[in-house]
Amino acid sequence: MKNVSFSILGDSFSTYKGWIPEGYATWYGDGDTNINGVEETWWHQLMREFEMTLLCNCSYSGSTVCTTGYEGMEDSQAFVIRMKDYFGEKSAPKRKPDVILVEGGINDTYASPAGELLYQGWTEEDLKKALPAYCYMLDYLKRHQKDARIICMISDIVSSKLRTGYVEACRHYHTEYLLFPPKESDPKLLKDGHPNTEGHRAIYQAVRKMFL
Numbered sequence: 001m002k003n004v005s006f007s008i009l010g011d012s013f014s015t016y017k018g019w020i021p022e023g024y025a026t027w028y029g030d031g032d033t034n035i036n037g038v039e040e041t042w043w044h045q046l047m048r049e050f051e052m053t054l055l056c057n058c059s060y061s062g063s064t065v066c067t068t069g070y071e072g073m074e075d076s077q078a079f080v081i082r083m084k085d086y087f088g089e090k091s092a093p094k095r096k097p098d099v100i101l102v103e104g105g106i107n108d109t110y111a112s113p114a115g116e117l118l119y120q121g122w123t124e125e126d127l128k129k130a131l132p133a134y135c136y137m138l139d140y141l142k143r144h145q146k147d148a149r150i151i152c153m154i155s156d157i158v159s160s161k162l163r164t165g166y167v168e169a170c171r172h173y174h175t176e177y178l179l180f181p182p183k184e185s186d187p188k189l190l191k192d193g194h195p196n197t198e199g200h201r202a203i204y205q206a207v208r209k210m211f212l
Contacts, residue, residue, distance in 0.1 A: 002051045005095065008043055009083055010059035010103035013155070013195060013203070016041055019054075025061040025077075027194055034196040042195070042203035043101070050211050055097050058086045065104050066133035067124075068112040075111075079104050080133050080140070088144040100145060101207070103153040105134065105166055114161050117169055131165040138173040151210055152177040153203075157184045180206040 008014050016038045017029030028035060038044050047054055060077045062070070069075030079102075087100065108114075108130035115129025119139070126132040141150055154166050154177055163179070170177040181202045182189030189199035 003053075004050070004098040005053040005055050006047075006099040006101060007054070007056045007086065007097040008059055008101045008103060009079060009087070010057070010101070011063050011106055012059070012061035013106070014041070014043060014057060014059035014101075014103050015061050016044075016057070020057050020059050024059070025063075027061045034191040034194050035200060036197065040197050040200050042200045042207060045200070045204040046207055046211070049208060052099075055095060056086050058082060059103070062107060063104070064107045064112050064130070065137060066108060066112050066115075066128055066130050068128045069107070070111040078127075078133070080127055080137050083137060083140060087141055096145060097148055099149045099151065100141065101151050101153060102137070102141070103155075105130065105158050105162060106155050108133075109157065109159045109162055114159075114165070117165055117172075119172060130162055131169070134162075134166055135169045135172070138169055138175055142173055142175070150175050151207075153207065154179050156181050176210065178206055178210060 012027035015026040015028050017026045020026060063077045064075045065079040067075055067078045112130045115131045117135055118126055118132035119135055122132055122136045127136060152170050152175055154163055167177060182199050189195060189202055
């Protein structure tokens with residue numbers, strides 16, 4: 001699978017300074033980070049191998065899928081909010097991606113209440129919880145990006161309840177998904193809780209299988 005366009009909706013694992021929208025918080029590429037350059041990120045390796053065109057890397061460090069962030073504060077950059085700027089009704093007419101890679105849900109493990117899966121009738125209160133928000137996100141993307149191949153990347157760091165729920169939500173919405181390393185307990189692939197060079201290589205190897 002080559003010569004396709006793609007966009008990313010992600011958290012810190014997918015950031016890199018200069019490659020995300022202006023004003024977005026980044027983990028990588030801003031001073032002393034875990035890797036030596038953008039070429040080592042999982043998505044840049046994927047882009048090179050398959051000669052893909054990156055339309056937008058809409059990744060924000062520390063963001064949750066739901067609207068409850070760390071310390072119970074509202075996350076104004078939650079996936080369910082941010083996605084509308086680039087993949088929905090707020091988007092100006094422009095080229096739509098062939099593939100959308102959704103890499104998120106990690107911060108929800110630490111910051112947000114889990115809630116329960118909910119497939120319709122979402123309220124603002126529902127969207128403060130990880131599982132109903134994840135369902136809302138998939139429903140929204142499927143409706144607004146009907147021609148895109150949507151692939152959800154579910155980290156091994158995510159709690160077992162959320163991981164099981166995310167997979168079930170993907171199945172409900174007939175959305176492709178993959179589980180990717182590293183685990184939180186793998187120091188060889190992590191530095192300060194984020195993938196290092198080897199960690200990004202491991203993520204890339206997991207994602208590339210979806211394109212073979």
